[in-house]
Amino acid sequence: MSAHVALTLAVESAIDSGVRIPCRDRPEWLSDDPEQRAEAAEACKPCPVIELCAEAAHSKPRQQFGVWAAKDYTRTPRKERSK
Structure with a gap:
């Protein structure tokens, strides 16, 4: 079973059990705004x-966008890095 499938099943199971999953139906995890992504993390x-979220993030070579397991993987353009 892939890490993404395992994560999906775990999220569905948690939700079915009434457990709150912070990223469920919220856009901050994929926001263009770095401050929103920091809050999401x-x-x-x-x-x-x-x-499981961390495993899913690491199973995809060079995760490039969004917050996964409290880490923002969004790549910052070079000119923004130097500010």
Whole structure:
């Protein structure tokens, strides 16, 4: 079973059990705004599936966008990095 499938099943199971998943139906995890993504990353920390989320993020070569397991993988353009 792939890491993404395992994550999806774990999220569905948690939701079915009434457990709150912070990223469910919220856009901050994929926002263009770095401040929103920082808030999303902080909100991830108590998530019950954070380890599976990290595995899913690492299973995809060079994850390039969004917050996964409390880490923002969004690549910053070079000119923004130097500010």
